[in-house]
Amino acid sequence: MELEEIKDVLKTKLSEKRFYHSLCVMDMCEKLALHYNVNPDVAKLVGLAHDIAKEMPSDEKIKYAKENNIPINDVELASQGLLHAKIGADICKKQFGFSDVMCKAISLHTTGGEDMDMLSKILFIGDGIGLDRTYEEADYIRDLAFKDLDSSILYMLNLTIQECIEKNRPIHTDTILARNWLLMN
Numbered sequence: 001m002e003l004e005e006i007k008d009v010l011k012t013k014l015s016e017k018r019f020y021h022s023l024c025v026m027d028m029c030e031k032l033a034l035h036y037n038v039n040p041d042v043a044k045l046v047g048l049a050h051d052i053a054k055e056m057p058s059d060e061k062i063k064y065a066k067e068n069n070i071p072i073n074d075v076e077l078a079s080q081g082l083l084h085a086k087i088g089a090d091i092c093k094k095q096f097g098f099s100d101v102m103c104k105a106i107s108l109h110t111t112g113g114e115d116m117d118m119l120s121k122i123l124f125i126g127d128g129i130g131l132d133r134t135y136e137e138a139d140y141i142r143d144l145a146f147k148d149l150d151s152s153i154l155y156m157l158n159l160t161i162q163e164c165i166e167k168n169r170p171i172h173t174d175t176i177l178a179r180n181w182l183l184m185n
């Protein structure tokens with residue numbers, strides 16, 4: 001499916017705010033892709049569609065995962081917001097015909113993971129530094145992402161882990177694996 005058609009589908013599934021976020025991530029993924037010699041058209045598509053399942057109600061997410069054989073681990077069951085990544089990847093594969101590499105990037109965009117390829121890295125960081133993001137460290141990470149992509153991801157993973165600790169939330173194992181993988185490679 002073409003970019004404009006996907007935009008039309010997203011408009012039916014996302015609030016105005018989330019749709020705007022998706023456009024911001026799309027733009028940032030394109031910039032990062034051009035900077036790091038990755039196909040910008042592919043990066044735009046994953047950036048645009050990455051949160052397609054974000055506003056699906058929790059019970060629907062669980063139902064979708066069960067019906068489509070998407071494994072749910074205990075942390076995802078406890079923090080069901082996390083599930084939108086895997087479900088979004090599945091929807092993009094089935095509805096838009098996205099490739100495995102594109103779906104992997106969408107699947108890992110919230111937690112990160114081991115063996116992230118360039119597209120996965122670009123979407124992971126692009127999601128956190130789109131121009132809609134205004135948290136304290138956003139400008140710093142935005143700048144870092146264009147200088148040292150891996151360091152920017154590590155920084156973002158550390159922020160995520162710190163937030164989980166502060167709020168006493170479980171940490172997804174993929175986030176820990178991603179951090180270890182980046183530190184040891």
Ligand SMILES: [Fe+2]
Nearest residue numbers: 050051054110
């Ligand atoms: Fe997301």
Ligand SMILES: [Fe+2]
Nearest residue numbers: 021050051127
């Ligand atoms: Fe997002």
